[in-house]
Amino acid sequence: MLLYKKIAAKKEKIGVIGLGYVGMPIAVAFSKKASVIGFDVNEHKINLYRSGIDPTNEVGDKAISTCTVDFTSDETRLRDAKFHIVAVPTPVKPDHTPDLTPVENASHILGRNLSKNSIVVYESTVYPGVTEEICIPILESESGLKCGEDFKVGYSPERINPGDKVHRLETITKIVSGMDQETLDEIAKVYEMVVDAGVYRAESIRVAEAAKVIENSQRDINIAFMNELSIIFNRMGIDTKAVLDAAGTKWNFLKFAPGLVGGHCIGVDPYYLTYKAEQLGYHSQIILSGRQINDDMGKYIAENLIKSLIKTDVSIKNARVAILGFTFKENCPDTRNTKVIDIVNELKEYGITPIITDPIADVTETLREYNVIFKDIQDIQNMDAVILAVPHNEFKKLQKDDINKMFRNTNNCNKTIIDIKGLLDRQEYQSAGYIYWRL
Ligand SMILES: NC(=O)c1ccc[n+]([C@@H]2O[C@H](COP(=O)([O-])OP(=O)(O)OC[C@H]3O[C@@H](n4cnc5c(N)ncnc54)[C@H](O)[C@@H]3O)[C@@H](O)[C@H]2O)c1
Numbered sequence: 001m002l003l004y005k006k007i008a009a010k011k012e013k014i015g016v017i018g019l020g021y022v023g024m025p026i027a028v029a030f031s032k033k034a035s036v037i038g039f040d041v042n043e044h045k046i047n048l049y050r051s052g053i054d055p056t057n058e059v060g061d062k063a064i065s066t067c068t069v070d071f072t073s074d075e076t077r078l079r080d081a082k083f084h085i086v087a088v089p090t091p092v093k094p095d096h097t098p099d100l101t102p103v104e105n106a107s108h109i110l111g112r113n114l115s116k117n118s119i120v121v122y123e124s125t126v127y128p129g130v131t132e133e134i135c136i137p138i139l140e141s142e143s144g145l146k147c148g149e150d151f152k153v154g155y156s157p158e159r160i161n162p163g164d165k166v167h168r169l170e171t172i173t174k175i176v177s178g179m180d181q182e183t184l185d186e187i188a189k190v191y192e193m194v195v196d197a198g199v200y201r202a203e204s205i206r207v208a209e210a211a212k213v214i215e216n217s218q219r220d221i222n223i224a225f226m227n228e229l230s231i232i233f234n235r236m237g238i239d240t241k242a243v244l245d246a247a248g249t250k251w252n253f254l255k256f257a258p259g260l261v262g263g264h265c266i267g268v269d270p271y272y273l274t275y276k277a278e279q280l281g282y283h284s285q286i287i288l289s290g291r292q293i294n295d296d297m298g299k300y301i302a303e304n305l306i307k308s309l310i311k312t313d314v315s316i317k318n319a320r321v322a323i324l325g326f327t328f329k330e331n332c333p334d335t336r337n338t339k340v341i342d343i344v345n346e347l348k349e350y351g352i353t354p355i356i357t358d359p360i361a362d363v364t365e366t367l368r369e370y371n372v373i374f375k376d377i378q379d380i381q382n383m384d385a386v387i388l389a390v391p392h393n394e395f396k397k398l399q400k401d402d403i404n405k406m407f408r409n410t411n412n413c414n415k416t417i418i419d420i421k422g423l424l425d426r427q428e429y430q431s432a433g434y435i436y437w438r439l
Contacts, residue, residue: 003119004189007034007083014190015039015081017106019049019071021056021334022123022158023087025169028059029194031069037081038069041105046073055362057333058162078113083190086110086135087123087158091264091337096271096291098127100134107135111142114151121154121176121187125269127213127276128206131155132179147179154178154187155205157212163332170196177201177208216269217287222256223266224290227297230258230439234304240439241422258439259421260301260339260389261294262328267337298342301420301439305343305385306350308416308435314384317351322380322406325390326358326366330421333362340389341370354387355380359394380406385416391423400428 006012012035016027019040027038040046048055052065059067070077078084088102103124110120120139122131136147145151156176161167174195178184188199202208230240240258247253261267270291274284309319328338340356347354357377358366366372377394380386383406388395403424407415412433417424419438429436 002189003082003117003186004193007190008193010035012083013037013081015078015084015110016069017078017084017086017110018088018102018124019045020087020089021058021162022160023085024049024054024056024064025058025160026085026087026123026158026194027069028063028067029169031067033193036069037077038071039075039078039109040071040073041109043073046071055333056162057360058160075109075113078110079115082115082118084110084114084118084120085123085156086120089264090124090126090268090272092268092271097275098272100126100130103130103135104138107138108142111139114139114143114145116145116150118151119154119183119186119190120151121156123156123158125157125212125216125265125272126209127272128209129276131205131209152179152183152186153205154183155208156187156191157208159212159215162334163329170194173197174199175202175208175211177203177205179205210273213269213273216266217273217290219256220261220266220270220294221286221290222254223259223261224293226256226258227293227439231300234439239426241426257421258297260297260328260342262337262339263334264328264336267291267294267339295339295342297439298339299346301387301418302343302346302350304437305347305387305416305418308418308437309385312384312414312416312435314414314416319352319384320382320408321347321352321354321385321387322383323354323356323387323389324358324377324380324395325388325392326356326372326374327361327390327392330391331360331393333360335361335366335369341372343387343389344370344372355383358390358392360392382408384408384414385418387418387420388423389420391421395423400432403429 014030014034015037016023017039019038027036030036049071052061054061054064086106088106091099093099140147159172174191176187176199178187191199233240270287274287277284326340327335355375357375386406416435422438
């Protein structure tokens, strides 16, 4: 009997290694159709899941508490599974080169616990070659098994978009790849059990690895172009959003907007590609330029705020500045690699310690990683400037009165609003006399 049939019949189990924003939805989705062992090295996370709490908010507490995933931090439990999905982080080091430690560690763990006739599918975003050049040798040496004979390997990149309830695992076409035709078929059939949108069979593992890394690089470059336009139009005194709205009426004008590019995907994955290119003797021109522009936007925004405060005669040292939103993207609690911290750090250079509020950010992670403690939105009062940094749904509800209450009791011409993503009606605030600035 083929492996996917045994899985569907619950005669064999699926193991998911790494239960974060990607691994958890996969484990929960598969558990509706198959027996799933969910393994994570983080015991605290496993305990949260066992008590029915979803800190990522991707599947929700109810789905976690009612699902049948067998959560464990005991790696030997993986021996009970035959089809493994690896979804561990792939960050970059401070010098922007890939940090493959989690993928390597996961491969060591899996290798030690790999049984004959298993299939291992990597989902972590990597540069082309990582699965075959780095992961397979580790699996082989740890297990003493031979890849291609005793076990098979594939790669299936993850395309979910945290916080997005429309584009989910089930509704996004899943790229699958395998080391040979038979493996590809098995992997495709397994994913077809949960992905309603179907699978796309890539012609090789490297093609699938490359496809994922360029999807995010393309977004990064397009956003970088918008950010560059924003810098240019700012100098010209032209509103970028108004320009983009006008240009967007052309059928083939791509709809991107300027903004902060944070998180652990779009702002990181391009470095994986440029690293590998560099190893092969090619120095990226476009990808790295885009990265540079996007990485500098936090500083640029802070500098514009300072200019505005000077123009409005506010003493920089004593300026009271609030930041609304701290996560790397809207409606998602994840603060890893948020670029809002760049604004905070730049303002600190000027002696300003901003007050930050974020109703949905992961409070513990934020304190641990950035030493930032949030204030309640009601405590945002007597400000000279308010930065709307992340367009959470909660902030979309704010009315002009709510915004006004955040400021000092002074003329509107002394109140600066930095509306990074253009959440507010620019003309409404400008005609009321506020100093309004956006990218
Ligand atoms: N979050 C996204 O939006 C997204 C989207 C597409 C692709 N990806 C990619 O998917 C991968 C996972 O991302 P994520 O957002 O789920 O990360 P995450 O940090 O939310 O989750 C990863 C989990 O892996 C665990 N882990 C780390 N090392 C481990 C090991 N050796 N063995 C077992 N567990 C281990 C961590 O404890 C954590 O719970 C990354 O490569 C990322 O680039 C992420």
